[in-house]
Amino acid sequence: MTVSSSLTPRGAIQKQRRVSNWLAADKRGGKSLFEHDVRTGWLFLAPFVLGMMVFIILPIFTALWVSFTDWSGITPPLQAKGVGLDNYRTLLVDDGLRRTDFARSIKNNFYYVIFVVPIQTTLAFVLAFVVHQKLLKGRDYFRLAFFFPSITSSIAVSLIFKFMFQTNGLVNKFVPGPDINWFGNSNGAIHNLLGVFGVNKSPRALSSQSLFGLSLWDWLSGPSVAMCAIMGCVIWTTSGTLMLLFLGGLQNIPESLDEAAILDGASAWKRMWLVTFPLLRPQVFLVLVLGLIGTWQVFDQIYAMSFGGPDKSTITPAFWIYYQSFRNGQAGLGAALAVVLCVIITFFTFVQRRIISDRSVES
């Protein structure tokens, strides 16, 4: 593609903008119908800019500042003493419980992400594909059923699931084997799986090595049984929202494409994988990245269902920030944690930006 041809659409847009003289008047230094566009502009933006300064920009800098202090979260914040990089050192370098807990929260959240994101994306895609079929009877009712959890309060859903995950609850009726005490079991799923094959204890090679204060054996635990229950709840809730995103994409695919594939003799399965799926790539990316960002922030469900337990097997960075800052009198440490989490999530946001801008170039 040559430079000039790539500039053409932008040039056309600019021309179109210039047509509406009034709108672009003072950009060109000409006389506007309203001579004080600068003043009106800022006047219109003032409420938002003011609010953003006080409730978003200022807090960002405050968070940074607090992360360098020993503020407890209770005393007047301005009396907090500066401690330099101590909080970060406690989290990342110094041997001790705090660092192990931080590693644990990252581990828990990591397993949560790698199970929840693929499962909820696949499920949402399948649901969308099914309720998109024109021949399906009552498809509006199915859509309704699948989407309804999305508008329900996360806390309400969490309590309903906690009720169903009781030892004598609904879920255990459908799970074969002895009843599971879901929220009292901190064993990792991978450890449990290994246990089936007789590996109950850590091989010495894995227990002697540790990373950020957590042994390699512990890193490889998989999500705890309690975390699995929370993952089930979250997947159940979000798949409907994401289904609607896919459905929007499916409805934009012209029917003629599918019809052409039918005439060419493609089976339904091939049509799905070779025609529909490639055309949905923008939605797949969007759902994956929204999922990644959302799952690294999981908080509500943890708070309502397990409060981090049992044995800290469901603590996540987001929950740990809250717990250290508001329940444990360690707001300085909590703020340092927040900064670290922010770095993790910013990474994914950048990925999202790139994908979304790629997408807008494509369309």
Add this chain to the structure above:
Amino acid sequence: MTDLQIGPARGRRVLDAEGLLARRARQRLALKIVGYSILLAAAMVYVLPFLLSLISAFKTDPDISKNPVSLAFDRALGSPSLDGVKALDSDAVNFPRWTLNSIIVTVTVVFGRLVIASLGGYALARMRFRGRQLVFSLMLLVMGIPHIVLAVPQFIVLKQMNILNTYWAMILPMLFDCADLLIMKQFMEQIPPEMEEAAALDGATRFQTFRQVVLPMAAPGLLTLIILRSVGVWNEFLKVLIAVPAAPQLRTLPVGLASLQGEFGQSTPWATMLAGALLTTIPMAILFFLFQKHFKQGLASGAVKG
């Protein structure tokens, strides 16, 4: 198709073709039955939790702990009963007040946000002035910052402003949403500028143009946004949780609901908690059934929260 083209002259082949057609029809029917069964089972997975909660909310404590799975009431144990629902209005548990708080906060925040975001969105969409690009870039920059990261410092701001444990602490931090402003900007850019120019030539001020020309034309999109955001604010948990830590009477429904687990000592009051969960859901369910179309549109157009 080829089956049908076989000529009638060859009797045996016709019979075979009919047999083939019948078999295919049977196969298709079987496939249909299996497909619908799977789909119905999947739908049950989504509906059953609500149904079970609805019924359990009217069970007595002995019934619910003995039969937590049953969809029927055990009359011998006193079900159905309104005890669980009645406990929603006791000393420490104040659902009527929490419902009122939820309504106050949701209405104020959604309305306020709309005013603030539509004004700002209009400025970004239609006016050219120094600093516009700066505000825009700043917004894109801070949009991705997770709520939990801002929780501690927002708490400090609220504390320093001396408004912790008031309605203001819940409402103010939720009023300024970058995503809303960007969506508004998009809405406004889609409106043909000729109308505004006409208004300007008629001597309307910018604000008059905004109120009487732009806003009405953006109304359908605004309604979709209002509905989506109402659900979001109604269900907001973390921001309210940190805003009113020491004022139980100011809790909204989700925060109140989460506090129930500690209010009853050792035993978990399931009937009350499930009744509360449903009570929190019902207003949004009504909104959803009234405005289904808007949910679909809103999500399809990308007005989803990241």
